[in-house]
Amino acid sequence: MNRIAKTNMLIAAASLPLLASCGGGASEPEPVDEAAVTARSAPVAQEFQQKLKTQLVAALTNGGPDSAVSVCSQVAPAIAAAASGESGAEVSRIARKHRNPGAGVPAAMGSHYDALAAQPLSDGKPAVRIWRSGEDDDARIHYLSAIPMQDQPCSVCHGTAVDPALKQHIESLYPGDLATGFKPGDLRGAMLISWQADIFQ
Template sequence: MSMKQARKAAVLLLLLAGTSSAAAAPQAPTAPAVDAELMARSDALADRFQLRLQTALRTAIAEQGLPGAVSVCSTLAPAIAAEESAASGARISRIAARNRNPAARVPRDVQKHFAELAANPVEAGKPAIRVWETGRGASATVNYLRAIPMMGQPCLSCHGTDIDKPTAARIAALYPKDKATGFMPGELRGAMLIRWSRSAPAQPD
């Protein structure tokens, strides 16, 4: 083998070695290591919250009409969030960019993820979900965000484009700064936000 051929062979071996090392190098994770159990608990919490609230609202509509349901929602939704948070060990809330209650505004660290849900509220036929982690070590928090797409009736009766006068008057009385009307079916109405602390394991159901 000539000197020139030997140099080419050496260069080729180095390139092959570099390619092999790059292929073997672990890739940086793109999402937090959230186990299946935590995801299942988050799904169950979001489902339970929504079911409790929807059941209560349907009952209130049947017994008190739409204006009465608005009043029930104003007190019941925060109460359900507090109860489910205490029982699970998580921090549960409903948030929205076009919120009814100003306390439900989208936190700064959630805004990017909320915007992604707004662009695609439904994925694979289900409400879209985003999961990410903030902080490090024992102080880390796993954040679970699930879209609440705008549905049909009775949701449109309080959040749509054609709200009757008595219901609109009750909304205005309870929520002077309301921004949660004018929605069309399929739009992102809001989202369920569930935060888990890594240092505080979830309580058993």
């Protein structure tokens, strides 16, 4: 091989990495700092759950299950809106078997929700999924935390033996309700905390 041919081969080999970086190949997704996402998201999810539980227990104690369902229908959206405003994230609850149709599982999140359904608890705590979606200005980081079914007080309104009169009241507030029939340990739903990705840069 003469000197010119050998030089051309060296130039071509050196150009490959540059061509690969400039070409149309799929770029690797940016890594997600799960510790940072958890540190910021877990308190938001926990505070939401605690505020809602406090009001539901009070309603159950003072007015019974009908009152608790009525209170939940009013205060849960308000707590979510307040948590969103205070944190800067989008805070909501989603579920396959939902009470409110607006709280269904988005198709793009289905695999993450199903993973929680398969294992709602991890080391005795609600399981979590963290991932990135979108690109550039639309990029978001999602924190999805399982809400496992608890025996009390959840089973009164969500369990396998909901009183027929209570079920009728539930359906008067939530036509087409799907959120009953759960056993302790089942995935009843999940807390969804979604952030703009640039917050964690």
